Amino acid sequence: MHPAFSVIFLTTLIGAGQGLFLALYTGQIYALANLLPAQGDEFYAFGSLVALALLVGGLIASFFHLGRPERAWRAAARWRTSWLSREVLVLPLVMALVFAYGLAHWTGHTQPLFTLGNWLAVDATLLIGLAATLAVFALFVCTAMVYAGVRFLEEWCSPLTVVNFTLFGLASGFMLAAAYSAFIGNQLVAFFGTWSVIFTVIALVSRFASLTRNAHLRHKSTVQSAIGVRHQTVSQKAQGATAGSFNTREFFHGRSAGTLRTVRLLFLFLVFPLPMLLIGAAYATQSPTLPIVAFAVQYLGLLFERWYFFAEARHPQNLYYQSVA
Amino acid sequence: MSQLALVIDLNVCVGCHACVTSCKQWNTSGWAGPLVDENPYDADPTGTFFNRVQTFEVGTFPDTETVHFPKSCLHCEDPPCVPVCPTGASHKRADNGIVLVDYDKCIGCKYCSWACPYGAREVDEQQKVMKKCTLCIDRITDLTLPERERKPACVLACPTSARLFGDVQDPDSEVSIAIRERGGYQLMPEWGTKPANHYLPRRKTRIYIDPEELIRADNPLRKEDLTTYSGEETLDDVTW
Numbered sequence: 078m079h080p081a082f083s084v085i086f087l088t089t090l091i092g093a094g095q096g097l098f099l100a101l102y103t104g105q106i107y108a109l110a111n112l113l114p115a116q117g118d119e120f121y122a123f124g125s126l127v128a129l130a131l132l133v134g135g136l137i138a139s140f141f142h143l144g145r146p147e148r149a150w151r152a153a154a155r156w157r158t159s160w161l162s163r164e165v166l167v168l169p170l171v172m173a174l175v176f177a178y179g180l181a182h183w184t185g186h187t188q189p190l191f192t193l194g195n196w197l198a199v200d201a202t203l204l205i206g207l208a209a210t211l212a213v214f215a216l217f218v219c220t221a222m223v224y225a226g227v228r229f230l231e232e233w234c235s236p237l238t239v240v241n242f243t244l245f246g247l248a249s250g251f252m253l254a255a256a257y258s259a260f261i262g263n264q265l266v267a268f269f270g271t272w273s274v275i276f277t278v279i280a281l282v283s284r285f286a287s288l289t290r291n292a293h294l295r296h297k298s299t300v301q302s303a304i305g306v307r308h309q310t311v312s313q314k315a316q317g318a319t320a321g322s323f324n325t326r327e328f329f330h331g332r333s334a335g336t337l338r339t340v341r342l343l344f345l346f347l348v349f350p351l352p353m354l355l356i357g358a359a360y361a362t363q364s365p366t367l368p369i370v371a372f373a374v375q376y377l378g379l380l381f382e383r384w385y386f387f388a389e390a391r392h393p394q395n396l397y398y399q400s401v402a
Numbered sequence: 403m404s405q406l407a408l409v410i411d412l413n414v415c416v417g418c419h420a421c422v423t424s425c426k427q428w429n430t431s432g433w434a435g436p437l438v439d440e441n442p443y444d445a446d447p448t449g450t451f452f453n454r455v456q457t458f459e460v461g462t463f464p465d466t467e468t469v470h471f472p473k474s475c476l477h478c479e480d481p482p483c484v485p486v487c488p489t490g491a492s493h494k495r496a497d498n499g500i501v502l503v504d505y506d507k508c509i510g511c512k513y514c515s516w517a518c519p520y521g522a523r524e525v526d527e528q529q530k531v532m533k534k535c536t537l538c539i540d541r542i543t544d545l546t547l548p549e550r551e552r553k554p555a556c557v558l559a560c561p562t563s564a565r566l567f568g569d570v571q572d573p574d575s576e577v578s579i580a581i582r583e584r585g586g587y588q589l590m591p592e593w594g595t596k597p598a599n600h601y602l603p604r605r606k607t608r609i610y611i612d613p614e615e616l617i618r619a620d621n622p623l624r625k626e627d628l629t630t631y632s633g634e635e636t637l638d639d640v641t642w
Contacts, residue, residue, distance in 0.1 A: 144510020144530025
């Protein structure tokens, strides 16, 4: 498949935004249980603003994927059958809930509404945050199922795609939370950093699993089943166009196998070991800038990861476009 | 219920591209606006087509065979491109089973093309919407045309009658009989999309000739040969 930058930025930006929100909410719950020092409302409000900015950035990027962005509102119509339609519905819902979560903190709606079991004081932010958490996980599933739901793209059609998208969002989001904490200088860097490393390690396992799966994948379709001729040797001599078509532009990445290997090495280095080393070094040196560098490096790596995700998928229609003339 | 479809006979297709040009001519001139071309007379020409003829070589030289392979939307009975469309622009007509795109609803997200294993859909690079074969829906349903012209442009243009058009769910239609009696098959059956379009396979026409059939063995005079010859003309000399 041709890696489109609109979709690469959409999936990585909203992933980091979703992860950042989950990190903030996790921090709030830990503070509620007195496992972490409580933070001021500004911490959550500004953090939500950053998460919202990432979600909006992703949404803007997605418009560049559309031929007719002015009709984008129509995409909400077929949520019963289309994962893309579901994503289009859940993304604004997540944005609204993250905005409401930040706003509730900013306006100080933190007086307990009721108390559960004499010890859990439930306020508006906790309820909105719970709803937003559910919506965030629904969005991870919807975004990933847009790709994992296309059964013809066998590299993507696997539960591992959903697991990877979720884990990469969590890892980059918690890393961003660590960077945010380091930037404003509070004590949560180690907490967010540790969780980010945990998610990064699990993501390494699941991404390796999908890389291994795809390396051993035997595609269902062959040129024989594509044209219905039973012969071992079938080669294409003409594809009906001398200089390419939509079919050659959309479904081929047009890069060499060497480029693909390089990108894979790059993302395996930039997403996994380097950010973990940087955040570890930040913990050791109490550096306020290294967590920010760690997030930037991991996000850059995720761009390469998503590029490779598209490039490694081979569509069965390519069997009809093996040779120009 | 009916399911209109094409049946394409690979045995007689000569790869002349008449179906391609007639399709382009009809569908670029219709109510839905042009099928856009870019750089048509320049380097790297490209454009939107509903139908393309591809060529494959089967076997290894010198034992090769050239297969010309016309490819267009197969109007699947279970079209995977339809449920993925987020807007409902991509739809399958209930009355005749033709898969169509509503160009006024399409947002150009290209998701349907990912969900088609045949590569039958092409984005119009200027109108920015997805386009595909309509089986000339504006032509086959036009009651002002004489009935014999109510067929897709490609079918009418084919000089070797390699393209048949009809209802594949009617067991007595020309296309159903052709599929049944001439080994009609579907492309990529492994995906379970149930393409309505079928292809008729290449066939070798062979006859067996016994050497006995080449020698006139039934001439009683030569066979029994009771005559004594002395150089004169025989019956064989005047009849062979």
